[in-house]
Amino acid sequence: MIRLHLHVDVSCVPLFYSLFEKGVVLSTRTGCTLRDFLCGQLGLSDEYLDQRVQTLFLDARPVDDVDKAVVRDGSVLALSAAMPGILGATMRKGGRYAAFRKDISQHTDECGICDTSGRVTVKLFNMVAREVGGGLLEAGIEVDGGDLQRIADRYPGKLNRSIRSARMDDRAITPDTSLFSTLSEEPLLLSVSIAG
Amino acid sequence: MDKILRIKMSAQGEPAVTTEALGAYAGLGGRAMTSTIVAKEVPPTCHPLGAANKLVIAPGLLSGSAAAMSGRISVGCKSPLTGGIKEANSGGQGAQVMARLGYAAIILEGMPANDSLYKVFINKEGVKLESADDLKGLGNYATVDKLSAQYGEKVACISIGQAGEMKMSAASIAFTDMEQRPTRHAGRGGVGAVMGSKGIKAIILDDDGMKMRKPAEAEKFKAANKIFVEGLRKHPVTGEGLPAFGTNVLTNVVNEAGGYPTNNFKTGQFAGASNISGETQAALENERGGEGSATHGCHRGCVIRCSGTFYGKNGNFLTKQPEYETVWAHGGNCGIDNLDVIAQLDRMDDDFGVDTIEMGATIGVAMEAGLIKFGDSQGAIKLVQEVGDGTPLGRILGNGAAVTGQCFGVERVPVVKRQSMPAYDPRAVQGIGVTYATTTMGADHTAGYAVATNLLGVGGNVDALKPEGQVELSRNLQIATAAIDSTGMCLFIAFAILDQPETFNALVDLVGGFIGQPMTADDVTNLGKSVLKSERAFNQAAGFTAKDDRLPDYFKNEALAPHNVTFGVKDEELDTVFNW
Numbered sequence: 001m002i003r004l005h006l007h008v009d010v011s012c013v014p015l016f017y018s019l020f021e022k023g024v025v026l027s028t029r030t031g032c033t034l035r036d037f038l039c040g041q042l043g044l045s046d047e048y049l050d051q052r053v054q055t056l057f058l059d060a061r062p063v064d065d066v067d068k069a070v071v072r073d074g075s076v077l078a079l080s081a082a083m084p085g086i087l088g089a090t091m092r093k094g095g096r097y098a099a100f101r102k103d104i105s106q107h108t109d110e111c112g113i114c115d116t117s118g119r120v121t122v123k124l125f126n127m128v129a130r131e132v133g134g135g136l137l138e139a140g141i142e143v144d145g146g147d148l149q150r151i152a153d154r155y156p157g158k159l160n161r162s163i164r165s166a167r168m169d170d171r172a173i174t175p176d177t178s179l180f181s182t183l184s185e186e187p188l189l190l191s192v193s194i195a196g
Numbered sequence: 197m198d199k200i201l202r203i204k205m206s207a208q209g210e211p212a213v214t215t216e217a218l219g220a221y222a223g224l225g226g227r228a229m230t231s232t233i234v235a236k237e238v239p240p241t242c243h244p245l246g247a248a249n250k251l252v253i254a255p256g257l258l259s260g261s262a263a264a265m266s267g268r269i270s271v272g273c274k275s276p277l278t279g280g281i282k283e284a285n286s287g288g289q290g291a292q293v294m295a296r297l298g299y300a301a302i303i304l305e306g307m308p309a310n311d312s313l314y315k316v317f318i319n320k321e322g323v324k325l326e327s328a329d330d331l332k333g334l335g336n337y338a339t340v341d342k343l344s345a346q347y348g349e350k351v352a353c354i355s356i357g358q359a360g361e362m363k364m365s366a367a368s369i370a371f372t373d374m375e376q377r378p379t380r381h382a383g384r385g386g387v388g389a390v391m392g393s394k395g396i397k398a399i400i401l402d403d404d405g406m407k408m409r410k411p412a413e414a415e416k417f418k419a420a421n422k423i424f425v426e427g428l429r430k431h432p433v434t435g436e437g438l439p440a441f442g443t444n445v446l447t448n449v450v451n452e453a454g455g456y457p458t459n460n461f462k463t464g465q466f467a468g469a470s471n472i473s474g475e476t477q478a479a480l481e482n483e484r485g486g487e488g489s490a491t492h493g494c495h496r497g498c499v500i501r502c503s504g505t506f507y508g509k510n511g512n513f514l515t516k517q518p519e520y521e522t523v524w525a526h527g528g529n530c531g532i533d534n535l536d537v538i539a540q541l542d543r544m545d546d547d548f549g550v551d552t553i554e555m556g557a558t559i560g561v562a563m564e565a566g567l568i569k570f571g572d573s574q575g576a577i578k579l580v581q582e583v584g585d586g587t588p589l590g591r592i593l594g595n596g597a598a599v600t601g602q603c604f605g606v607e608r609v610p611v612v613k614r615q616s617m618p619a620y621d622p623r624a625v626q627g628i629g630v631t632y633a634t635t636t637m638g639a640d641h642t643a644g645y646a647v648a649t650n651l652l653g654v655g656g657n658v659d660a661l662k663p664e665g666q667v668e669l670s671r672n673l674q675i676a677t678a679a680i681d682s683t684g685m686c687l688f689i690a691f692a693i694l695d696q697p698e699t700f701n702a703l704v705d706l707v708g709g710f711i712g713q714p715m716t717a718d719d720v721t722n723l724g725k726s727v728l729k730s731e732r733a734f735n736q737a738a739g740f741t742a743k744d745d746r747l748p749d750y751f752k753n754e755a756l757a758p759h760n761v762t763f764g765v766k767d768e769e770l771d772t773v774f775n776w
Contacts, residue, residue, distance in 0.1 A: 014479075017475070018470065018475065018476065018479070021448055021469075021470035021473055021475060021476070022470050052432070054432075055449060057452045057453060060452060060453060060454045060465070060758050060759065061453075061759075062453060078448075078449075078452045080448070080449050080452075081432050081433075081436070081437055082432045082433050082437065082691065083433065083437065083445065083446060083449050084433045084434075084437065084438055084443065084445070084446070084502075084688055084691060085443075085446070085641075085645055085687070085688070085690075085691075086628060086631075086641060086644060086645050086673065087446055087449070087450060087455075087620055087625070087628070087641075088433065088446070088449075088691065089690075089691070089694070090625055090627065090628070091449060091453060096669075097627065097669055099627060099665035099666050099669060100625050100626065100627025100628060100666055100669065101453070101455075101624065101625050101626070101627070102626075102666075103623075103624070103626055103759070103761045103764065104453060104454060104455070104624050104625075104759045104761060123448075123452065125445075125448040125449060125452075125473075125475065126437055126440070126441055126445050126448070126474070126475060127432065127436055127437060127440070129475065
């Protein structure tokens, strides 16, 4: 997999948040609880997880207990802040209206905890994308080159102006307009750091 | 608000305008007002487009005051779409201005002797009824432009577009926003058709010279309002998510849950969801219109500001920020993942004056029928244009999904009481399905929306994890919502008052300070139950039975991906929702 590192102005970091809507892949320890994954590995604080991330999905199922749900190889995890209206109240972690969606809720994982490794897709929505996305970008995420190309197509001037330097597989490269199109068919390990 | 305005269109000669005291309707507002009047004065078996039906427009109890979030208005009648009682709710400036003019309700009744169109101008001097034949055939935007030129830029306008003039069952009533654009709609149930049947094209409200409505206990009211606003601003839903991303912030979440009705309710996830999400929409709006374009209030006094402004590729205003329901209806439900197309459709819906939910569901049924393919953006635009043009196909489509499905032999028509389901699949979120099935309004998500039921003291404590919890929760939500709908308050306050006791207490003091007596939990429950009881009685007299409180059968048989779920709430359970 091609490793692409971009060193950018802070103002262009939000351009990458859309990557998290479709989901990015992390190679990580699996077989652990959601709390272990999010706090122990991704660096979220317990308080942030408990108070801010009000809506979570694991494999499309709303999660009520982050200390019981288990992340496995191939899991798809989505995080969101509190959402409005009856739907927001329904999907809320441990919410009063959880009965409304009991047929799709995350069930107890019978297999339990077991320390393995694997690949997990992480999606971040709304405010959580803004608050957590930067950290994941810095650590490195697997994305589809085509999704990066779409960002470049949408913000050609802004993106190019904001990239101070770039490295591909540890070689310095010129971040010109053709960079993203040449990588559009490739899976990438992308990391983004902020220029001081 | 101490008077009711009646406009009798069937009077000998010209229509007759009378003003009367509130009488038996004293103390009512919003949905309580509209449903009480309709239940009392409209024969349940009348034809919805006939002389015996009435259109009632009523601001909420707190509208026209300085109370934050109090700008909602209710429109009630017998619905030409469902055949039952209808309350359609809207934002915009109408509630504030009408309330300050002192009108607790405007009632349009009778039917004009010919096809003349009228406009009604109301200011502090009184009421004038004038010919509006020069507005015939105009969309809402052109109508408001002309009214603005005549009456000024500060008036609030209530109008119908071509769809209402043609009495289509999906026709809405438009209310102008703070920029005097006809972007807010009482959308559901064909209320625009009833206004059209009365020969009224527009109502113009001018509150120049009128003052804000005063609370009974000014100091208590002012202090409570301050705390209420602080609470709304600091809550993550009302102070962050909704202002930043609008209601369309729900797209990613509903889609992730597998409850996003896609391609006419065929599956629960849409591959193009991230292309039309609230996050993507807000970024696009802010790019095109400048930072802040994705944040906008629909009425003065709104501090949540869940709306926004959508500019086209040319940088010109196109439409208000499409809501979640609109983006879903014209987007995922039709297989379309292009925000510019969806915004264009929203503009057309607002201009022709049709319910965006009904229109999107109807296009979905038309796609199922094979008129156009799922995902055909230009095809969808052409179909909606046919509605505005009143072509024979347009007249079918403009009468909603049930009529369209019937005309084209489609089984999979997602309606209850002939009103289209909104943007949550009831197989994935079965509790919302309970509300769709049983509400007096037809399939309607906002009928059970006021989530702070426990704090409002409605229904006591329910064990949310028990299977029968869904029925009880839906019941309590419907009761609480009926009460909130009567106050003029925006339902989005519910999350902040659910989570923050000080904000809830501030709301209680706000209402109490305004009306001059405390609002208790029993008051809320009794108000909500009273409204629902009137509505249920009307529907029963109109011929509705328990068989109408059901989802279409295919929701029980056709499993929804990705969870492979069917609607499993039993009919016997649905029949207990209104047991209290």
